[in-house]
Amino acid sequence: MHIAVCDDQIDVLEQVSNLVETISPTNSVIPYNTINNLLIAVKDGILYDVVIMDIDWEDEDDGMDYAATLRELSPDTKIIFMTGFQERYAQQILLKPSNLCGFISKPIDRNLLAKYLNKADTEIRREKEKKLTVSFGGIVSAFAPENIYLLESKGHAATIHTSEGKQRCYERLEALKERLPPQFVYTHKSFLVNMDFIKRIERDRVLLLNNVEIPVSKGKYTMLKKTYFSYISSSL
Numbered sequence: 001m002h003i004a005v006c007d008d009q010i011d012v013l014e015q016v017s018n019l020v021e022t023i024s025p026t027n028s029v030i031p032y033n034t035i036n037n038l039l040i041a042v043k044d045g046i047l048y049d050v051v052i053m054d055i056d057w058e059d060e061d062d063g064m065d066y067a068a069t070l071r072e073l074s075p076d077t078k079i080i081f082m083t084g085f086q087e088r089y090a091q092q093i094l095l096k097p098s099n100l101c102g103f104i105s106k107p108i109d110r111n112l113l114a115k116y117l118n119k120a121d122t123e124i125r126r127e128k129e130k131k132l133t134v135s136f137g138g139i140v141s142a143f144a145p146e147n148i149y150l151l152e153s154k155g156h157a158a159t160i161h162t163s164e165g166k167q168r169c170y171e172r173l174e175a176l177k178e179r180l181p182p183q184f185v186y187t188h189k190s191f192l193v194n195m196d197f198i199k200r201i202e203r204d205r206v207l208l209l210n211n212v213e214i215p216v217s218k219g220k221y222t223m224l225k226k227t228y229f230s231y232i233s234s235s236l
Contacts, residue, residue, distance in 0.1 A: 001121060004041075006032040006053040007082070011074050015107055016052060016082070023114045035066045035205050042073045049076075050101070050120045052113075055083040071099050076127065078120040080113075080226035081108055132179055134160065141167050145181050149197040149208055153190045163210075188217045 003020055007013045010033060017031045030048075031040040036059060038152060041046070065080045065228045079212060080102035091201050097184040101123065102116030131142040150161040160176075169176075173192055177184055182193045187204045191214050201205040203221055216224060 001026075001049040001117070001124070002028045002030075002047070003117075004030050004032060004038060004048045004053075006035060006038045006051060006052045008033055008057065010052065012054070012082075013106075016113075018051070019110050019113055020117070021042065023110070023117060027117075037070065039066070039073070042070065042077075047074050047077065049124055050078045050080060050117065051081045052082060055081050067100075075099070076124075078123065080104065080116050080120070082108060130162070132176065134167065134170045134171060134176075136167065143167070145184070145194070146196065148180075148184075149194050150212065150214065151176055151184070151192040159167060161212075165212065183231060187220055187224055187226060188215050191215065195228055198228060201225055201228060 005013060005016045005018065005020065013031045013033055016215050017029050020027050020029045027219050030041075030046075032041070035053070035082075038051070038053075039090075051067075053067065055064065057066070062079075067081070068085045070077060070079070076172055077099060078101040079099050082099070082104045084106040101120045102113075104116065128142060131144055132148065133140060133142045143162060147164070148160055148216055152161070153174060157168050157172055158171050158176060160169065172174070173190070177186075177192055180192075185195060187193050193206060193208070193214055197208045197210070198206055199209045199211075201216070201224065203216065205216055206224075208214065
């Protein structure tokens with residue numbers, strides 16, 4: 001795993017970084033002695049699987065505020081809080097979104113830290129298994145199904161459309177559908193739509209929440225409408 005350790009106490013920073021390396025030599029560990037340096041790195045595209053960070057900072061914001069900011073920048077990053085003031089923060093750590101994976105007191109217990117890192121690794125592996133992974137031009141990309149609103153096929157290539165952009169791959173639409181959850185349905189032999197994004201169904205088209213229009217073939221309309229209403233009813 002790619003791990004960052006963030007604490008303004010140099011001795012704690014060195015201790016925790018060394019502990020992480022001894023727990024698993026395959027871990028890549030980068031220390032930060034200021035929260036700003038960590039946030040700047042993440043904004044520059046350096047993403048971490050896990051951030052082990054102090055809660056108590058001599059700022060107006062505390063670690064929970066910074067963890068919420070980190071979650072906005074890197075939603076998949078797991079957070080393990082550490083503190084020498086556990087009683088002060090124990091009842092507050094869940095008040096803000098942070099992708100929390102652990103909460104540990106200083107001085108750091110190696111066995112407990114190992115358990116939290118193992119928990120984070122398990123969660124990361126499980127989440128990766130749920131994602132749609134494709135390869136194009138030697139680059140592997142993974143997409144959370146809930147972020148995909150459309151897949152379309154043209155020639156020998158398929159294009160995956162998400163709220164953040166699109167990605168081509170040389171796979172058949174049928175093969176991609178097999179790796180997606182059941183809310184993805186055909187509106188046409190060349191279009192696979194996420195029903196969570198459907199705003200309106202008409203006889204010849206589907207209007208999505210982002211106002212994208214997708215064609216509906218005559219042979220797909222009846223089944224599409226039936227499947228959509230069944231899906232919506234089960235979600236209520």
